[in-house]
Amino acid sequence: MSAPLLRQPVFNVESLRGQFPILATRVHGQPLVYLDNAATTQKPDRVIDALAHYYRHQNANVHRGVHHLSEVATSAYEAVREKVRRFLNARETREVIFTRGTTEAINLVAQSLSGHWLRPGDEVLISWMEHHSNIVPWQMACARTGAVLKVIPMTDAGEIDLDAARRLISERTRVLGIVHVSNALGTVNPVTELTRLAHDAGALVLVDGAQAVAHLPVDVQAIDCDFYVCSGHKQYGPTGVGALIGRASVLERMPPWQGGGDMIRAVRFEGTEYTDLPYRFEAGTPSIAEVIGWGAAIDWFEDLDHDALRTHEDAVLRYAEERASEVPGLRLVGTAARKVGVMSFVIDGVHPHDLGTIVDHHGVAIRTGHHCAMPVMERLGLPATARASFALYNTRQEVDTLITALLAAREVLA
Amino acid sequence: MFALKDLYQEVIVDHNRAPRNFGHLAAPTHRAEGFNPLCGDRLTIELAVDADGVIRELAFDGQGCAISVASASLMTEAVKGRTLAEAEPLFERFHTMLTTAVEVDLLNGDDSLGKLEALAGVRAYPSRVKCATLCWHALRSALHGETGATTE
Numbered sequence: 001m002s003a004p005l006l007r008q009p010v011f012n013v014e015s016l017r018g019q020f021p022i023l024a025t026r027v028h029g030q031p032l033v034y035l036d037n038a039a040t041t042q043k044p045d046r047v048i049d050a051l052a053h054y055y056r057h058q059n060a061n062v063h064r065g066v067h068h069l070s071e072v073a074t075s076a077y078e079a080v081r082e083k084v085r086r087f088l089n090a091r092e093t094r095e096v097i098f099t100r101g102t103t104e105a106i107n108l109v110a111q112s113l114s115g116h117w118l119r120p121g122d123e124v125l126i127s128w129m130e131h132h133s134n135i136v137p138w139q140m141a142c143a144r145t146g147a148v149l150k151v152i153p154m155t156d157a158g159e160i161d162l163d164a165a166r167r168l169i170s171e172r173t174r175v176l177g178i179v180h181v182s183n184a185l186g187t188v189n190p191v192t193e194l195t196r197l198a199h200d201a202g203a204l205v206l207v208d209g210a211q212a213v214a215h216l217p218v219d220v221q222a223i224d225c226d227f228y229v230c231s232g233h234k235q236y237g238p239t240g241v242g243a244l245i246g247r248a249s250v251l252e253r254m255p256p257w258q259g260g261g262d263m264i265r266a267v268r269f270e271g272t273e274y275t276d277l278p279y280r281f282e283a284g285t286p287s288i289a290e291v292i293g294w295g296a297a298i299d300w301f302e303d304l305d306h307d308a309l310r311t312h313e314d315a316v317l318r319y320a321e322e323r324a325s326e327v328p329g330l331r332l333v334g335t336a337a338r339k340v341g342v343m344s345f346v347i348d349g350v351h352p353h354d355l356g357t358i359v360d361h362h363g364v365a366i367r368t369g370h371h372c373a374m375p376v377m378e379r380l381g382l383p384a385t386a387r388a389s390f391a392l393y394n395t396r397q398e399v400d401t402l403i404t405a406l407l408a409a410r411e412v413l414a
Numbered sequence: 415m416f417a418l419k420d421l422y423q424e425v426i427v428d429h430n431r432a433p434r435n436f437g438h439l440a441a442p443t444h445r446a447e448g449f450n451p452l453c454g455d456r457l458t459i460e461l462a463v464d465a466d467g468v469i470r471e472l473a474f475d476g477q478g479c480a481i482s483v484a485s486a487s488l489m490t491e492a493v494k495g496r497t498l499a500e501a502e503p504l505f506e507r508f509h510t511m512l513t514t515a516v517e518v519d520l521l522n523g524d525d526s527l528g529k530l531e532a533l534a535g536v537r538a539y540p541s542r543v544k545c546a547t548l549c550w551h552a553l554r555s556a557l558h559g560e561t562g563a564t565t566e
C-alpha cells in the first residue's frame with residue numbers, strides 16, 4: 001500500500017508552475033499571464049521531454065516493422081491507448097481511436113454515420129452552445145443524407161434549456177451531439193441526463209469533451225454516451241492528437257471513413273477487407289510522437305491530487321468573477337450554475353479586440369472574438385466577448401494582473 | 415518596445431468615441447457591407463456620388479473595435495470630396511503604410527496620408543490590420559458596385 005505516498009500531498013501551484021518552462025516568458029517586458037487555456041494549455045517538461053526522447057531514441061513507424069525500433073515505438077504508442085482508456089474509463093482498449101484531435105473525431109463519426117445510419121427525414125440534434133466543430137460536420141452529414149439539423153436552445157444564463165430538449169428529442173432523432181463544457185461560456189452541461197433522454201428515443205449520442213477533460217473527472221461509462229471525443233493539447237499534451245472513444249458494438253457496425261495503410265486486412269484490386277477495431281479507423285501513419293507525448297501528459301496529470309486541483313481551479317475562477325465585478329461596466333457572459341475554466345465578459349465602451357491588445361501589453365494573454373461559437377454570440381446579441389480561461393497553474397495574483405490591465409484598458413478607451 | 419499609446423493615439427480614441435459621418439444617407443447611390451469573420455465586426459458604407467464621379471456624401475454604420483471605428487471615421491473624412499479615381503490609390507497607399515516597414519516620414523508631399531497616418535501604429539499589430547482596412551474593403555466594394563466585402 002505504498003502507492004498513495006507517491007502522490008503530491010498538497011496542491012503546490014508554485015512548484016507546478018516551475019514544471020512549465022514557457023511560464024517564465026516575458027511579454028512586452030512583463031511576466032506572461034497565460035489565460036488562453038481553453039484555446040490550448042501549456043506543456044510541462046515531462047511532455048516536452050517525452051517528445052524529444054521519442055525522436056532521439058524511439059522513432060520508427062508503428063505496426064509495420066519487425067525491427068527493434070519499430071517494436072519500441074509500437075509498444076510506446078499502444079501503451080497510450082490503454083492510458084486513454086483508463087483516463088476516461090472506457091470499457092475496452094479497442095474502443096480508443098486516435099485522431100488528430102476533437103474536430104477530426106467528430107468528422108469521423110459524422111461522416112461514417114452518413115454511410116449507414118442517417119436517412120432522409122432523420123434528425124440530428126445539437127445544442128445552441130456547440131463549437132463550430134460540432135456544428136459544421138453535422139451540417140455536412142445532413143447535406144449528404146437528407147437528414148435535418150435541429151438545435152436545442154439555451155437560456156440567457158448560457159444553460160441548456162432541458163424542457164426544450166425533452167420536446168425536441170423524438171423517435172426521429174438519430175444522433176444527439178452535445179458539448180460537455182462550453183468553450184465560450186464555461187457551462188457544464190448535464191450530458192448524462194441528455195444521453196439517457198436521447199437513448200430512450202433510440203438515438204446515438206456524441207459528447208464533445210474538448211474543454212472537459214482538463215477540468216472534470218470524465219467517466220464515459222457513467223455518461224453512457226456512444227462517442228466521447230477530446231484533444232490532447234487542451235489537457236497539457238501536444239497538438240495534433242486526440243481521441244474518439246466509441247462503444248465497440250456501435251463502432252463495429254460503422255463503415256471506415258478514410259482508407260489507406262494500417263486499416264486493412266487484405267487489399268486486392270477486386271476489393272479490400274478491412275481490419276478490426278481500433279485500426280479500422282486509423283488509416284495512415286498516426287501522430288506517433290504526439291500520442292506518446294499525450295501519454296506523458298496523462299501520466300503527469302493523473303499523479304496530481306485531483307481534489308486539491310479542482311478546489312484550486314474553482315477558487316481561482318470564483319476569485320476572478322468576484323474581482324471582475326469591481327471593473328466598472330463589466331458584464332459576465334455565461335452565468336450558469338455549473339461552470340469550469342472560463343470567464344467570458346464584455347466591458348461597456350471597450351470592444352473585446354481592443355481589450356485583447358491592451359491587456360497583452362500587461363503580459364496578459366486572453367482570447368477575444370466569437371470563440372468559434374458564432375451562434376452563441378448571435379443568441380446573446382454580442383459580436384464578440386473577451387475570454388479569460390484558466391488552467392491548474394493559474395493563480396490569484398495573475399487574476400489581479402488581469403484586473404489591473406482591464407482597468408487600464410477602460411482608462412485608455414472608455 | 416512598442417508603446418501602447420502609439421497604437422491608441424488621441425486621434426483614434428477621439429474618432430472612436432465620436433465617429434464622424436456615422437449613420438445613413440437619405441439617398442445613397444452606392445452601398446456595401448464589410449464583414450470581418452475573425453471578430454464578427456460588420457459595417458455598412460453608403461455613398462452619394464455625383465455625375466462627375468465625385469463622392470459628395472458618405473456615411474458608415476455598424477459596430478467594431480476602436481481601430482475599425484476610428485479608421486472608418488477617418489476614411490470618410492479623407493475621401494469626401496474626392497473622385498472615385500482618387501479613392502482607390504489612397505487605399506493602396508494606406509494599405510502599404512499598414513503592411514510595410516516604410517516610415518511615415520517618407521510618405522510626405524503628394525503621398526501624404528494626412529490624418530490617416532494616425533493609424534500607422536497598427537503596423538506593429540499584424541492581427542489588427544484587418545480591423546483598420548475593413549472599411550476600405552467595403553468602400554471599394556461599394557465603388558465597384560458590389561454589395562459586400564469580407565476581410566478574408
